[in-house]
Amino acid sequence: xxxxxxxxxxxxxxxxxxxxxxxxxxxxxxxxxxxxxxxxxxxxxxxxxxxxxxxxxxxxxxxxxxxxxxxxxxxxxxxxxxxxxxxxxxxxxxxxxxxxxxxxxxxxxxxxxxxxxxxxxxxxxxxxxxxxxxxxxxxxxxxxxxxxxxxxxxxxxxxxxxxxxxxxxxxxxxxxxxxxxxxxxxxxxxxxxxxxxxxxxxxxxxxxxxxxxxxxxxxxxxxxxxxxxxxxxxxxxxxxxxxxxxxxxxxxxxxxxxxxxxxxxxxxxxxxxxxxxxxxxxxxxxxxxxxxxxxxxxxxxxxxxxxxxxxxxxxxxxxxxxxxxxxxxxxxxxxxxxxxxxxxxxxxxxxxxxxxxxxxxxxxxxxxxxxxxxxxxxxxxxxxx
Amino acid sequence: xxxxxxxxxxxxxxxxxxxxxxxxxxxxxxxxxxxxxxxxxxxxxxxxxxxxxxxxxxxxxxxxxxxxxxxxxxxxxxxxxxxxxxxxxxxxxxxxxxxxxxxxxxxxxxxxxxxxxxxxxxxxxxxxxxxxxxxxxxxxxxxxxxxxxxxxxxxxxxxxxxxxxxxxxxxxxxxxxxxxxxxxxxxxxxxxxxxxxxxxxxxxxxxxxxxxxxxxxxxxxxxxxxxxxxxxxxxxxxxxxxxxxxxxxxxxxxxxxxxxxxxxxxxxxxxxxxxxxxxxxxxxxxxxxxxxxxxxxxxxxxxxxxxxxxxxxxxxxxxxxxxxxxxxxxxxxxxxxxxxxxxxxxxxxxxxxxxxxxxxxxxxxxxxxxxxxxxxxxxxxxxxx
Numbered sequence: 097x098x099x100x101x102x103x104x105x106x107x108x109x110x111x112x113x114x115x116x117x118x119x120x121x122x123x124x125x126x127x128x129x130x131x132x133x134x135x136x137x138x139x140x141x142x143x144x145x146x147x148x149x150x151x152x153x154x155x156x157x158x159x160x161x162x163x164x165x166x167x168x169x170x171x172x173x174x175x176x177x178x179x180x181x182x183x184x185x186x187x188x189x190x191x192x193x194x195x196x197x198x199x200x201x202x203x204x205x206x207x208x209x210x211x212x213x214x215x216x217x218x219x220x221x222x223x224x225x226x227x228x229x230x231x232x233x234x235x236x237x238x239x240x241x242x243x244x245x246x247x248x249x250x251x252x253x254x255x256x257x258x259x260x261x262x263x264x265x266x267x268x269x270x271x272x273x274x275x276x277x278x279x280x281x282x283x284x285x286x287x288x289x290x291x292x293x294x295x296x297x298x299x300x301x302x303x304x305x306x307x308x309x310x311x312x313x314x315x316x317x318x319x320x321x322x323x324x325x326x327x328x329x330x331x332x333x334x335x336x337x338x339x340x341x342x343x344x345x346x347x348x349x350x351x352x353x354x355x356x357x358x359x360x361x362x363x364x365x366x367x368x369x370x371x372x373x374x375x376x377x378x379x380x381x382x383x384x385x386x387x388x389x390x391x392x393x394x395x396x397x398x399x400x401x402x403x404x405x406x407x408x409x410x411x412x413x414x415x416x417x418x419x420x421x422x423x424x425x426x427x428x429x430x431x432x433x434x435x436x437x438x439x440x441x442x443x444x445x446x447x448x449x450x451x452x453x454x455x456x457x458x459x460x461x462x463x464x465x466x467x468x469x470x471x472x473x474x475x476x477x478x479x480x481x
Numbered sequence: 482x483x484x485x486x487x488x489x490x491x492x493x494x495x496x497x498x499x500x501x502x503x504x505x506x507x508x509x510x511x512x513x514x515x516x517x518x519x520x521x522x523x524x525x526x527x528x529x530x531x532x533x534x535x536x537x538x539x540x541x542x543x544x545x546x547x548x549x550x551x552x553x554x555x556x557x558x559x560x561x562x563x564x565x566x567x568x569x570x571x572x573x574x575x576x577x578x579x580x581x582x583x584x585x586x587x588x589x590x591x592x593x594x595x596x597x598x599x600x601x602x603x604x605x606x607x608x609x610x611x612x613x614x615x616x617x618x619x620x621x622x623x624x625x626x627x628x629x630x631x632x633x634x635x636x637x638x639x640x641x642x643x644x645x646x647x648x649x650x651x652x653x654x655x656x657x658x659x660x661x662x663x664x665x666x667x668x669x670x671x672x673x674x675x676x677x678x679x680x681x682x683x684x685x686x687x688x689x690x691x692x693x694x695x696x697x698x699x700x701x702x703x704x705x706x707x708x709x710x711x712x713x714x715x716x717x718x719x720x721x722x723x724x725x726x727x728x729x730x731x732x733x734x735x736x737x738x739x740x741x742x743x744x745x746x747x748x749x750x751x752x753x754x755x756x757x758x759x760x761x762x763x764x765x766x767x768x769x770x771x772x773x774x775x776x777x778x779x780x781x782x783x784x785x786x787x788x789x790x791x792x793x794x795x796x797x798x799x800x801x802x803x804x805x806x807x808x809x810x811x812x813x814x815x816x817x818x819x820x821x822x823x824x825x826x827x828x829x830x831x832x833x834x835x836x837x838x839x840x841x842x843x844x845x846x847x848x849x850x851x852x853x854x855x856x857x858x859x860x861x862x863x864x865x866x
Contacts, residue, residue: 098518098519100519102511102512102515102517102519102520105511105512105514105515105520105718106510106511106512106515106718107510108510109506109507109510114503114506114507118499118503121494121499121689121690122494122499125491125492125493125494126487126490126491126801127487127490127491129490130487130490130491130801130803131789131792131793131796131803131804132487132792132793132795132796132801132802132803133483133796133797133799133801134483134485134487134801135487135490135801164549164550164553164691164717164720165549165717165718166717166718167707167708167716167717167718168549168553168717170707171705171707178563178590178591179587179590193707193708194706194707194708194709194716195706195707195708195716195717198706198707198716199705199706199707201706202564202704202706205563205564205704206563206591297718299718304506304720304722305506305718305719305720305721305722305723306549306691306692306720306723307691319587319590320556320584321579321580321583321584321586321587322552322555322556322578322579322580322583322584323552323578323579323580323806324579331552331579331580331583332549332550332551332552332553332580333490333491333550333551333552333682333684333690334690335549335690335691336690337689337690338690338691404516407516407517408516408517410517411516411517411518412518414518416511416515416517416518416519416520417517418515418516418517419516421708
């Protein structure tokens with residue numbers, strides 16, 4: 097039996113949500129843009145899915161646009177900048193997902209300049225760092241709610257308030273929050289009036305691939321065009337089954353965000369792993385009971401193996417972890433750890449453990465014992481040589 | 482029992498393909514970017530899906546990029562123009578899908594000018610029309626393979642050759658072909674060396690929503706950025722189940738494109754419908770045995786009801802047709818018919834019948850009889866008044 101501890105990359109499919117998704121695919125196949133009964137049945141189901149997502153996130157249904165995932169949800173408001181007559185700057189946090197930071201950088205081809213908001217050594221983006229980065233011509237700011245590599249929960253509401261305060265009387269920059277690792281996991285307040293948009297992905301919550309949503313406080317003029325679906329914000333034939341699956345994910349997960357039990361489990365994870373000689377949390381200052389971090393994402397470093405080697409050895413033993421973001425696994429660079437000024441040897445030995453609601457203490461015990469065993473065998477092997 | 486004659490909008494789910502898609506979602510849930518065994522299992526399945534799609538389309542696997550659908554597949558090469566240092570013009574056929582024509586037009590915000598290639602009165606784009614539209618600064622040309630409203634099969638190979646010939650010794654414009662209504666339905670030759678990219682969608686072939694593919698002859702520098710998936714051309718966690726579903730669609734449908742039976746069925750459809758007084762094909766010159774049109778898409782016009790009213794009346798009787806593109810159903814404008822200079826009263830009465838491999842003569846008989854009955858009742862009603 098394998099142990100899956102890579103939930104931040106993707107979650108195992110939730111059987112209930114999977115069933116609802118499949119049923120919808122079979123029963124609501126009409127194109128919701130079609131005016132006949134088969135189309136209208138799909139259109140109703142889509143509206144119902146939107147309503148459910150909105151209720152789960154405590155926002156209005158008209159602020160929800162279904163997308164093909166978190167990446168596309170992040171792109172839509174960013175690309176909309178290309179409709180503006182005057183270019184300016186973007187302020188992007190140093191720990192942002194590549195879907196946002198890389199897309200922002202490429203806008204340089206269209207005259208937009210990206211400024212990077214520095215992170216603290218613990219991987220936090222402070223309101224002060226944001227304010228010292230934004231300028232009079234800053235049109236867009238992005239800070240993610242929960243970092244996907246360290247689990248650091250960012251003070252997005254304080255940042256939002258800070259931006260609003262600083263730009264009072266002027267045009268406030270658009271503020272986007274990537275909540276892919278937050279929605280359904282920790283409490284998220286999208287009713288904060290200074291948050292303009294947010295991105296969600298279903299597959300991080302046990303839902304289907306290829307579906308996500310963009311929350312957008314107000315309608316914006318889109319740069320991505322097509323058949324006018326999703327209020328003209330996201331074109332393409334709507335994925336009703338996916339939207340329904342995402343709604344089911346949010347309904348199920350948002351009603352029970354991280355609680356004392358989740359944090360006590362987090363404590364257990366950090367204490368267990370750090371009982372293995374040579375393993376330490378990243379940042380080093382992360383305490384077992386540190387609620388400034390998501391109780392589902394843990395970055396560690398180890399002094400025995402490069403992270404990638406450790407991932408492979410554990411995989412051979414049926415335990416699935418990762419080094420950092422799956423999306424960055426192609427390059428060995430660790431931009432988030434670099435932004436935190438983690439020392440190169442600690443970056444090399446870094447690995448991520450990310451959990452879900454079904455992760456058990458037994459899973460963690462097995463990981464800890466396996467790590468001890470691997471290290472023990474490696475030591476003996478090294479001594480022999 | 483309902484009769485579904487709106488296949489060009491979306492096809493009813495194919496049970497075999499649906500099953501394969503579901504099985505894949507449950508068994509290959511690892512993130513293919515993850516280096517552990519669960520991730521690598523998904524990566525292999527994705528590679529296998531790519532291989533199957535490539536074989537079905539008779540191209541190399543490295544030319545296939547999975548996308549969230551036909552719309553996104555159309556966008557990727559178009560948006561890539563934004564990386565070019567010098568702007569120029571785009572030549573877009575007047576009958577193109579809004580995903581291409583509207584996206585092209587919005588590039589005006591970034592200095593690109595769209596020139597429209599006129600259609601003939603029969604809805605064809607001739608090589609001459611393309612050549613008279615392209616200029617020295619034309620960087621991109623788009624002509625779809627099969628029009629989604631009329632079924633007109635466009636001479637894309639002749640157009641491709643014409644463009645290559647005209648621009649010999651200079652940089653050839655990028656030539657994109659939307660094959661959403663062609664792939665798996667009529668023979669498509671992507672090995673034509675002057676076709677640079679093509680877009681495919683699964684749900685038009687009975688496959689899942691939210692998955693499509695972009696064929697691209699050569700790698701291009703992408704403007705859409707993120708986690709580097711799909712050779713850096715299309716970011717976002719890969720939808721393995723969707724990709725597998727699309728592969729199953731193409732394998733199943735590409736091996737049996739339209740044959741004599743399909744064209745004989747098309748003949749039956751046109752003859753049956755035109756036996757109803759007041760109904761005529763659009764264009765009027767489309768003969769029942771006219772192989773210049775897809776045997777799956779038929780535009781008609783009727784003199785009794787506005788097309789939209791007819792769609793609603795038929796829907797109440799359990800027969801699902803459309804006026805034109807589902808993607809354009811929000812506005813009553815009929816840009817394709819306008820481009821063909823169809824008279825306004827004929828545009829108003831226009832409706833589309835689109836069929837699939839499971840459509841039967843009995844379905845068509847039922848549509849024909851129902852239309853006759855509706856007209857008869859309406860005549861009596863009008864007389865009474």
